[in-house]
Every structure is written in structure tokens, then in C-alpha cells.
Amino acid sequence: MNPKITTFLMFEGDAEEAITFYTSLFDDSEIVRIAKYGPDGQFGPDAEGTVQHALFTLKGQPYIAIDSYGHDFTFTPAISLFVECDSEEEIDKLYEKLSDGGEVAMPLNNYGFSTKFGWVQDRFGVSWQLNYGALEFE
Structure with a gap:
């Protein structure tokens, strides 16, 4: 399907x-x-x-x-790919690899809504939100 x-x-x-x-x-x-x-x-x-x-x-x-070529736009952090990681090892690896040559919007940390969270824009311009632990939306 x-x-x-x-x-x-x-x-x-x-x-x-x-x-x-x-x-x-x-x-x-x-x-x-x-x-x-x-x-x-x-x-x-x-x-x-x-x-x-x-x-x-x-x-x-x-x-x-x-x-595609000749456009006046590219990727923006306003849209990102949100990844639920299965382990701290996975989030650490993804954060390291995706941020290499890119930009860090939020370094890996506990921001209160998640055990471990990071937000990066990779070297191709795609934004990734990486999360490990339960999200708390209150």
C-alpha cells in the first residue's frame, strides 16, 4: 500500500x-x-x-x-524531518553525522520536553529534529 x-x-x-x-x-x-x-x-x-x-x-x-535547477529557494528549517531515536547511541551518531558540515540549531540536550533532543541542518540544507525519550507536551 x-x-x-x-x-x-x-x-x-x-x-x-x-x-x-x-x-x-x-x-x-x-x-x-x-x-x-x-x-x-x-x-x-x-x-x-x-x-x-x-x-x-x-x-x-x-x-x-x-x-532541479534555477529556483530562488532551497530548504528551510521551518520544515524538518523529526526522528524518534531508539537509543542514546543512535541519537549521538545521527547528531554527529548530520551536523558535520551543517549547522546546529539546538545542541543535544535535555530541554525539559524530552530526555535528549537536538536540531540540525545538514550540509545539504535539510533540517532534522532528533529525539530520544518520551516527548512531554503539557
């Missing part, structure tokens, strides 16, 4: 690098299929070999990614 809503990520030339990186970080993750632009694609020969359309999974959750 296909989900009705799937997260769609648009990159500008590094989609394959990003999804290869992401699928290496999470168990139950894979690149399901990937189609690439040829020399006569919609973005011309400079886009040859970049991702026209990719389907991949992270922890079994499907995502779509493409490379």
Missing part, C-alpha cells in the same frame, strides 16, 4: 549524494529506484547524470528526491 502523503526533497545537483548519505545512516533504508537526466534533459547537458527522480526509504518510510 502506497502512502497518500510522501515527503519530497528537491536538491540542486547533489540529490544522489544526499540520499546515499541518508540511507547509510538509518536501518531499514534503501534507494528503491533512481532515474537520471541524460544530455538532452529539461535542464540541459549540465544536468546530465543528476537525479531526475528517485524513490528511497529511511526506516521504511518512503521519500522522493529530485535535482
